[in-house]
Amino acid sequence: MRDSGKYPNTSLLLLNKVLRIHSIAVLTSGGDSPGMNACIRAVVRTGICHGLKTYGIHRGYEGLIEGDIRELQSLDVSNIIQRGGTILKTARSDRFKTADGMAKAGDNLRRYKIDALVAIGGDGTFRGAKEFSAKYRIPVIGIPGTIDNDLYGTDFTIGYDTAINTAVEAIDKIRDTAASHNRLFFIEVMGRDAGLIALRSGIAGGAEAILVPETRTDVNTLIEKLREGWIHNKTSMIVVVAEGDEIGGAFKVAERVKKEFDYYDIRVTVLGHLQRGGTPTAMDRVLASRLGVAAVEGLLKGKKNVMAGVVHQDIVFVPFSKAVKHHRDINPHLLKIAEILAK
Ligand code: F6P
Numbered sequence: 457m458r459d460s461g462k463y464p465n466t467s468l469l470l471l472n473k474v475l476r477i478h479s480i481a482v483l484t485s486g487g488d489s490p491g492m493n494a495c496i497r498a499v500v501r502t503g504i505c506h507g508l509k510t511y512g513i514h515r516g517y518e519g520l521i522e523g524d525i526r527e528l529q530s531l532d533v534s535n536i537i538q539r540g541g542t543i544l545k546t547a548r549s550d551r552f553k554t555a556d557g558m559a560k561a562g563d564n565l566r567r568y569k570i571d572a573l574v575a576i577g578g579d580g581t582f583r584g585a586k587e588f589s590a591k592y593r594i595p596v597i598g599i600p601g602t603i604d605n606d607l608y609g610t611d612f613t614i615g616y617d618t619a620i621n622t623a624v625e626a627i628d629k630i631r632d633t634a635a636s637h638n639r640l641f642f643i644e645v646m647g648r649d650a651g652l653i654a655l656r657s658g659i660a661g662g663a664e665a666i667l668v669p670e671t672r673t674d675v676n677t678l679i680e681k682l683r684e685g686w687i688h689n690k691t692s693m694i695v696v697v698a699e700g701d702e703i704g705g706a707f708k709v710a711e712r713v714k715k716e717f718d719y720y721d722i723r724v725t726v727l728g729h730l731q732r733g734g735t736p737t738a739m740d741r742v743l744a745s746r747l748g749v750a751a752v753e754g755l756l757k758g759k760k761n762v763m764a765g766v767v768h769q770d771i772v773f774v775p776f777s778k779a780v781k782h783h784r785d786i787n788p789h790l791l792k793i794a795e796i797l798a799k
Pocket of ligand 1: 486488602603604646648649699732
């Protein structure tokens with residue numbers, strides 16, 4: 457069917473006569489990420505633009521189980537595009553993994569006459585969505601919202617760009633003090649299962665070494681690298697450690713290094729949850745807006761049980777089964793660049 461280019465789009469209106477989606481709901485689940493609000497705004501306004509009743513579910517699947525649901529108007533999502541966190545709040549729900557929890561969630565969707573769902577979150581969110589959608593025959597589209605950027609099927613997740621910029625800002629500040637004292641810093645960044653925050657923030661922060669869970673960390677090799685820096689009279693050294701690195705975080709790595717390399721005074725900084733908050737970057741706001749619109753229009757085109765993502769700048773839809781099963785590989789070129797430039 458040809459797209460008229462007008463909004464609300466007539467071809468979508470016609471299609472929806474068959475699909476009969478009159479109301480949709482949006483929720484955020486798992487760890488929050490900057491840009492989730494921009495995405496909620498996009499979902500709500502796109503829904504309204506297409507004549508749908510649009511609901512917000514509070515505290516992710518927990519709120520769905522408890523019926524913590526309210527209709528959202530366009531003004532309810534005003535002035536949130538620039539705010540971190542999520543106005544809908546979020547949770548990691550164990551109850552949604554049980555048959556009873558899912559049944560309650562299904563009952564609430566029926567009670568509110570919600571025909572389709574948009575779930576913003578990460579891997580865990582999509583696992584839940586996949587099962588729920590299959591069991592209760594409700595179309596669900598997932599939107600990748602996590603600072604970790606560890607989802608298969610999209611080049612970027614909402615919040616990743618902001619998180620790496622936050623980490624880089626912190627690394628730059630630490631570099632100032634490290635250079636003033638001739639110190640070696642181990643900086644731990646988030647990423648329980650993935651080193652993608654570490655890799656990009658490490659390259660951008662000019663780190664001497666980057667440790668990620670995707671590659672084996674050998675302490676002796678690391679010490680050799682640091683020794684080279686010392687020989688070349690480096691006045692500061694920064695090692696970025698992903699939280700999920702197999703040695704067990706920045707403190708553990710620092711402890712092991714200290715035993716055999718004491719040329720520098722050593723300090724450790726764990727950046728932690730400050731990486732999850734803050735004003736989303738323009739990149740994250742635009743990504744969130746694009747994916748929010750794509751998810752609602754995807755539902756109106758009959759798409760379901762898929763994650764909306766962006767690959768090479770284009771919107772794509774990946775089945776949940778692929779998005780949650782496949783491992784997202786780390787870019788070997790970026791690893792190489794980090795290695796070359798650290799000398
Ligand atoms: O959302 C992803 C993430 O930030 C991971 O990088 C981190 O390991 C985890 O969440 C922390 O979760 P919580 O906020 O529950 O401690």
